Amino acid sequence: xxxxxxxxxxxxxxxxxxxxxxxxxxxxxxxxxxxxxxxxxxxxxxxxxxxxxxxxxxxxxxxxxxxxxxxxxxxxxxxxxxxxxxxxxxxxxxxxxxxxxxxxxxxxxxxxxxxxxxxxxxxxxxxxxxxxxxxxxxxxxxxxxxxxxxxxxxxxxxxxxxxxxxxxxxxxxxxxxxxxxxxxxxxxxxxxxxxxxxxxxxxxxxxxxxxxxxxxxxxxxxxxxxxxxxxxxxxxxxxxxxxxxxxxxxxxxxxxxxxxxxxxxxxxxxxxxxxxxxxxxxxxxxxxxxxxxxxxxxxxxxxxxxxxxxxxxxxxxxxxxxxxxxxxxxxxxxxxxxxxxxxxxxxxxxxxxxxxxxxxxxxxxxxxxxxxxxxxxxxxxxxxxxxxxxxxxxxxxxxxxxxxxxxxxxxxxxxxxxxxxxxxxxxxxxxxxxxxxxxxxxxxxxxxxxxxxxxxxxxxxxxxxxxxxxxxxxxxxxxxxxxxxxxxxxxxxxxxxxxxxxxxxxxxxxxxxxxxxxxxxxxxxxxxxxxxxxxxxxxxxxxxxxxxxxxxxxxxxxxxxxxxxxxxxxxxxxxxxxxxxxxxxxxxxxxxxxxxxxxxxxxxxxxxxxxxxxxxxxxxxxxxxxxxxxxxxxxxxxxxxxxxxxxxxxxxxxxxxxxxxxxxxxxx
Numbered sequence: 230x231x232x233x234x235x236x237x238x239x240x241x242x243x244x245x246x247x248x249x250x251x252x253x254x255x256x257x258x259x260x261x262x263x264x265x266x267x268x269x270x271x272x273x274x275x276x277x278x279x280x281x282x283x284x285x286x287x288x289x290x291x292x293x294x295x296x297x298x299x300x301x302x303x304x305x306x307x308x309x310x311x312x313x314x315x316x317x318x319x320x321x322x323x324x325x326x327x328x329x330x331x332x333x334x335x336x337x338x339x340x341x342x343x344x345x346x347x348x349x350x351x352x353x354x355x356x357x358x359x360x361x362x363x364x365x366x367x368x369x370x371x372x373x374x375x376x377x378x379x380x381x382x383x384x385x386x387x388x389x390x391x392x393x394x395x396x397x398x399x400x401x402x403x404x405x406x407x408x409x410x411x412x413x414x415x416x417x418x419x420x421x422x423x424x425x426x427x428x429x430x431x432x433x434x435x436x437x438x439x440x441x442x443x444x445x446x447x448x449x450x451x452x453x454x455x456x457x458x459x460x461x462x463x464x465x466x467x468x469x470x471x472x473x474x475x476x477x478x479x480x481x482x483x484x485x486x487x488x489x490x491x492x493x494x495x496x497x498x499x500x501x502x503x504x505x506x507x508x509x510x511x512x513x514x515x516x517x518x519x520x521x522x523x524x525x526x527x528x529x530x531x532x533x534x535x536x537x538x539x540x541x542x543x544x545x546x547x548x549x550x551x552x553x554x555x556x557x558x559x560x561x562x563x564x565x566x567x568x569x570x571x572x573x574x575x576x577x578x579x580x581x582x583x584x585x586x587x588x589x590x591x592x593x594x595x596x597x598x599x600x601x602x603x604x605x606x607x608x609x610x611x612x613x614x615x616x617x618x619x620x621x622x623x624x625x626x627x628x629x630x631x632x633x634x635x636x637x638x639x640x641x642x643x644x645x646x647x648x649x650x651x652x653x654x655x656x657x658x659x660x661x662x663x664x665x666x667x668x669x670x671x672x673x674x675x676x677x678x679x680x681x682x683x684x685x686x687x688x689x690x691x692x693x694x695x696x697x698x699x700x701x702x703x704x705x706x707x708x709x710x711x712x713x714x715x716x717x718x719x720x721x722x723x724x725x726x727x728x729x730x731x732x733x734x735x736x737x738x739x740x741x742x743x744x745x746x747x748x749x750x751x752x753x754x755x756x757x758x759x760x761x762x763x764x765x766x767x768x769x770x771x772x773x774x775x776x777x778x779x780x781x782x783x784x785x786x787x788x789x790x791x792x793x794x795x796x797x798x799x800x801x802x803x804x805x806x807x808x809x810x811x812x813x814x815x816x817x818x819x820x821x822x823x824x825x826x827x828x829x830x831x832x833x834x835x836x837x838x839x840x841x842x843x844x845x846x847x848x849x850x851x852x853x854x855x856x857x858x859x860x861x862x863x864x865x866x867x868x869x870x871x872x873x874x875x876x877x878x879x880x881x882x883x884x885x886x887x888x889x890x891x892x893x894x895x896x897x
Contacts, residue, residue: 368424770814
């Protein structure tokens with residue numbers, strides 16, 4: 230507290246105590262309800278789960294800290310991961326996230342893993358989100374005691390996993406309203422019920438066992454799953470990760486076979502969770518919108534009718550966040566569109582659906598370009614228009630990123646030594662990769678970052694709810710973003726930057742109301758710290774901070790990107806012969822920026838994008854170990870190293886972070 234007067238220290242202490250009290254009050258209702266439900270459900274002989282309690286961590290900080298994690302993780306309980314050779318389960322995924330080395334596929338005849346991986350720094354939180362669909366199919370086809378074990382489809386599952394992969398996933402491509410689980414489960418699905426229940430309990434037990442409920446609060450887990458709808462033969466992605474606030478969850482996950490429309494999923498989650506009055510709380514996170522071909526952000530409901538205010542309010546309440554980046558590419562913005570800019574080409578997949586990504590990993594770019602409406606920035610702009618029209622914004626999304634790993638390695642985002650994530654891409658089930666470990670189109674994925682008072686379920690979940698979250702493409706960049714109408718120009722020099730940010734406005738994810746006068750423009754305080762890295766691998770310097778603005782003009786969305794801190798012309802580059810970076814950059818960047826084109830009558834949003842200096846992409850680093858290649862003679866290049874000569878895949882990149890937006894609503 231050096232530098233503060235006695236009065237200032239007293240004021241800050243009072244504010245700290247008030248914020249801690251308010252935080253505890255927010256948590257107490259759900260905690261009490263959870264305790265009562267557990268006591269009613271448990272017999273005297275059964276162990277009782279300790280209910281969640283907020284404000285218990287010794288490093289509680291009312292001004293909040295950034296916690297890094299992964300909200301999109303698949304293990305052997307997911308059909309696609311299982312068929313591709315993943316043997317690690319939920320408990321293994323949480324061990325990996327906390328820093329333990331794990332063995333991954335391929336395995337030798339004795340079942341010994343031929344590769345070992347270990348995260349460079351443990352995560353703060355993670356959520357195993359295995360596909361709800363086919364949870365019971367795996368056990369039904371792999372457990373000899375199962376009544377379905379000898380069915381032809383299960384024999385195919387064990388003997389021809391690639392065939393089974395497409396046969397079973399084909400069921401997810403049926404048109405919404407006309408989907409059904411696999412026949413091997415029986416007419417009433419009963420043959421898969423017991424193994425599905427076992428898998429769901431395993432998911433819960435692993436989350437509970439790994440969750441640090443002590444005051445140290447070293448690691449937090451969430452019970453979660455993925456709802457995996459892929460309508461149309463090209464598998465247009467509608468997937469949602471379903472994240473529960475605590476240990477109080479439905480008896481079974483609601484799958485695409487149960488409810489094939491997002492509205493149906495939300496209604497079912499209300500019925501089986503939110504409206505039960507037992508402390509159950511939940512949210513959903515749409516992901517991978519770049520492979521939805523216009524479906525993820527479609528502006529019609531399940532009946533094909535234009536979106537209503539009721540629909541918009543329900544979607545906004547159930548989906549506070551969207552996944553902007555993962556193993557299967559970037560979903561921020563599309564190059565060459567009205568919502569795009571020159572940096573939107575980052576990690577773009579050349580596919581328009583999951584079928585293309587799985588069947589044809591090397592298509593011509595022009596054949597399967599994703600739809601411009603698949604991208605988050607476009608959706609944010611459409612959200613402004615719908616907000617003005619309906620009085621509610623269905624696309625008022627905060628932003629996170631994650632990995633979508635299918636080998637149970639949450640947070641495995643390093644570009645050096647990347648082993649692939651499975652799912653789409655190269656599974657490496659049957660042998661060690663002879664060349665590149667994955668198809669060059671894919672990448673190591675990103676991280677979700679939550680600003681919270683402590684590393685507990687309640688605190689992190691509330692951060693997701695209020696959208697005080699951001700995503701990175703892998704680096705642990707620390708990003709803060711505030712918006713208000715009275716920040717001083719020298720706020721970056723203040724020792725109480727965050728306190729003034731909260732007191733004078735709203736953090737990322739917040740909504741600004743009317744200015745104090747029509748000619749007063751909002752100011753945005755943004756700060757970024759480079760990833761500190763590890764002793765053996767320091768982080769990359771920052772190049773610049775940008776603020777992306779979207780607004781309405783004449784009922785149409787418009788977009789502009791402003792450079793607000795740093796230097797785009799800092800001379801940083803990469804020696805491709807060695808992947809050594811050169812040039813200068815910044816350890817930290819901070820500024821207070823005022824919108825020079827603000828119109829108090831126009832709906833608008835603003836988010837920050839932080840860019841590192843250029844570095845080598847994972848496949849360029851791997852190609853340094855390739856045998857001598859003559860890319861001028863493509864036929865002489867071994868197939869396993871062909872990606873090293875493919876000019877479509879950029880050899881360098883600028884890793885980045887994206888804040889959740891801050892919205893401005895006229896007259897609020």
